[in-house]
Amino acid sequence: MKDTLDLFSALGDRLKDFGGDAASRQVAERACRANGWFTPAEVCRAVRTLSRDMLQRPKLERWLAAYPALPAARPLDVLVVMAGNIPLVGFFDLLCVVVAGHRCLVKPSAKDTVLMEYVVGLLREIDPAVPVSFCDGTAPAEAVIATGGDNANRCFRARYAGIPALLRGHRQSVAVLSGRETEAQLAGLADDIWAYSGLGCRNVSLVFLPEGAELRLRMPAVQAKYRNNYLQTRALLRMQGCPFVDLGAAVAVEQREFPRALSEIAYARYRSADEVAAWLAEHDAELQCVVTETLPHTRRADFGRAQSPSLTDYPDNRDVLAWLSAPGV
Incomplete structure (x- = not known):
């Protein structure tokens, strides 16, 4: 060979x-x-x-x-x-x-x-x-x-x-914003959320932003199956009387839990970076990557790079090569 x-x-x-x-x-x-x-x-x-x-x-x-x-x-x-x-x-x-x-x-x-x-x-x-x-x-x-x-x-x-x-289950990703993001960074965040119709574990589905900051998400064009999911999700939220922000082809719901629907983006406000760091530590087993320039994280990704992992961005933070080279494998 x-x-x-x-x-x-x-x-x-x-x-x-x-x-x-x-x-x-x-x-x-x-x-x-x-x-x-x-x-x-x-x-x-x-x-x-x-x-x-x-x-x-x-x-x-x-x-x-x-x-x-x-x-x-x-x-x-x-x-x-x-x-x-x-x-x-x-x-x-x-x-x-x-x-x-x-x-x-x-x-x-x-x-x-x-x-x-x-x-x-x-x-x-x-x-x-x-x-x-x-x-x-x-x-x-x-x-x-x-x-x-x-x-x-x-x-x-x-x-x-x-x-x-080496077994992997379901994980999701978050973004932590400072409120001072540039237009280029917001465009990158849109890609982190909606690339591949948001179906990847590296797609951001929960956004943290500081208290007082405006939620600014720029919705790209989406394919028909995603839009159908959005229409169903929006109708269900209206029937349930749940407040949401209509982004045009997705909805944003204020909560600190990961959303259940594909076309639903969660957002939460925070007072301090330490508060977010504590949440990330508590939910570490659920996380794939963290898009931010606000705080350090072992699985941090730059804006617009969530769906462009490098060779060392191991899924679930499990070093596959180390596992394959360990005794007994």
């Missing part, structure tokens, strides 16, 4: 112009037909983001330099059970498994099979010996990485109880 740096940097080169030719546009269209929440523009964005932020050789080199014990001395068959809420959201786990020196058994989500098959096909074109294969979830595995909702997570715990398992 090729050196993993050569393999994945070559993949990055092939993906950087995704959507710029008829063949890749057809792939994007097929992916959208398989998942009604996907749009061609966001499929292209997701693929290009991977190429830019994860599959550049200098970035891969810096990332792997922190793990001198890799590749693993004894390769394992590692099953990766992928989510499908965002285009290629499961690719990072595949990358981690292969660079760690293991064999990756891919179980893609039915909602994102088209793109995953496309990318694995490119890997095989670059190197036919790449240790990646598809499975239906029944193939024997020696370790598993699985991502899903909380109900799926409970099933994962039971199903894979006999092998090392």
Whole structure:
């Protein structure tokens, strides 16, 4: 097999112009037909983001330099059970498994099979010996990485109880504002909230702002399925007599809990940064990332960068490469 740096940097080169030719546009269209929440523009964005932020050789080199014990001395068959809420959201786990020196058994989500098959096909074109294969979830595995909702997570715990398992459930993200944000930062916040129709765990769904500050959210254009969710949510809030701010294609509700509806954004006012820091610490197990320039946080993201994670922005703050290199995995 090729050196993993050569393999994945070559993949990055092939993906950087995704959507710029008829063949890749057809792939994007097929992916959208398989998942009604996907749009061609966001499929292209997701693929290009991977190429830019994860599959550049200098970035891969810096990332792997922190793990001198890799590749693993004894390769394992590692099953990766992928989510499908965002285009290629499961690719990072595949990358981690292969660079760690293991064999990756891919179980893609039915909602994102088209793109995953496309990318694995490119890997095989670059190197036919790449240790990646598809499975239906029944193939024997020696370790598993699985991502899903909380109900799926409970099933994962039971199903894979006999092998090392890195399991992820449902998380959400917040933004903490100072009230002095620039127009560019507010535009970035809109992307953090509504990119990929707000379906990702890194999408902001709760906004903290200081007392006296105006809630300023700039609603972008949304796709039809999101707008239908908004119309239903707005009608339900009106029937219940719940106060809300109508943003045009989403609603904002003042509360300190994460919202239940996709098109509902929660906001809460605070008196001090310490007050927010205490809330974040109390709810740490529910958080994926925190968009802010107001206070420090181990999973802090800049405005407009929530949906552009780097190689070290590990989901659920679990270092996947460290887990894959630990004894017993």
